[in-house]
Amino acid sequence: MSTLIIIDQPPYGSWEGREALDMAFSLAAFDQPVSLLFCGAGVNWLRKGQDAAEVQQKSIERNLAAAPVFGVEALLADRSACDQYGLDDAALLDHVTITDLGKELTGRFDHVAFAG
Amino acid sequence: MITLKTLHILNKPPEHSRYRLCLRAIGPGDGLLLTENGVLAVTRLSGIDSERCFALAADLEARGLSSQVSTDQTVSFDGMVDLTASAENVISW
Numbered sequence: 182m183s184t185l186i187i188i189d190q191p192p193y194g195s196w197e198g199r200e201a202l203d204m205a206f207s208l209a210a211f212d213q214p215v216s217l218l219f220c221g222a223g224v225n226w227l228r229k230g231q232d233a234a235e236v237q238q239k240s241i242e243r244n245l246a247a248a249p250v251f252g253v254e255a256l257l258a259d260r261s262a263c264d265q266y267g268l269d270d271a272a273l274l275d276h277v278t279i280t281d282l283g284k285e286l287t288g289r290f291d292h293v294a295f296a297g
Numbered sequence: 298m299i300t301l302k303t304l305h306i307l308n309k310p311p312e313h314s315r316y317r318l319c320l321r322a323i324g325p326g327d328g329l330l331l332t333e334n335g336v337l338a339v340t341r342l343s344g345i346d347s348e349r350c351f352a353l354a355a356d357l358e359a360r361g362l363s364s365q366v367s368t369d370q371t372v373s374f375d376g377m378v379d380l381t382a383s384a385e386n387v388i389s390w
Contacts (some may be wrong), residue, residue, distance in 0.1 A: 193359045194334035220308045222310040225337055235355030265311075266363075267340045292347040 183214040187292040191222035192241050201296030209252035220259035220282050224266055227274050228260055251275055302326035304384035308333035319390040332356055339365050
């Protein structure tokens with residue numbers, strides 16, 4: 182039963198995205214195949230050089246870096262959203278695959294869920 | 298210190314409906330202060346008269362966007378207070 186979790190909320194603005202990350206990590210911990218797709222303002226999760234100390238939050242970059250270790254199969258980013266936010270390969274975190282959000286992509290998963 | 302007619306404080310990302318409303322409401326002599334998710338606008342804003350457009354440093358840093366904004370358009374929390382004090386009125390979008 183493969184799952185795709187979609188994060189479209191921007192980072193640090195609300196907690197929903199973090200909950201989705203926890204959900205993905207828990208699924209992976211129970212050996213359920215899970216991938217994450219970032220689209221819309223959610224692609225801003227994937228920008229290098231985040232320093233959230235001044236806003237009293239942990240940098241998301243470290244959590245995402247651990248994703249492969251936790252067994253998350255893929256970190257996917259929607260191409261059009263990356264273009265809108267000026268996120269090219271150099272600006273994106275490692276292990277991120279740029280793809281196109283559409284039925285071809287979502288069709289590959291048994292279960293698709295949004296972050297809140 | 299520049300004086301502003303109206304300071305518009307925007308904490309909504311570009312996808313939010315109030316983002317577009319705010320940009321349409323900015324008149325001559327007004328200022329725009331981007332905070333929280335609003336700082337994501339710095340990746341797209343070209344048309345805005347940069348002399349009166351500011352972004353909050355802590356939110357830029359959190360999102361890895363500090364390098365995309367000039368220092369004189371980046372304000373600290375104290376700078377934000379000065380901006381609100383220098384404006385005749387303030388709208389928080």
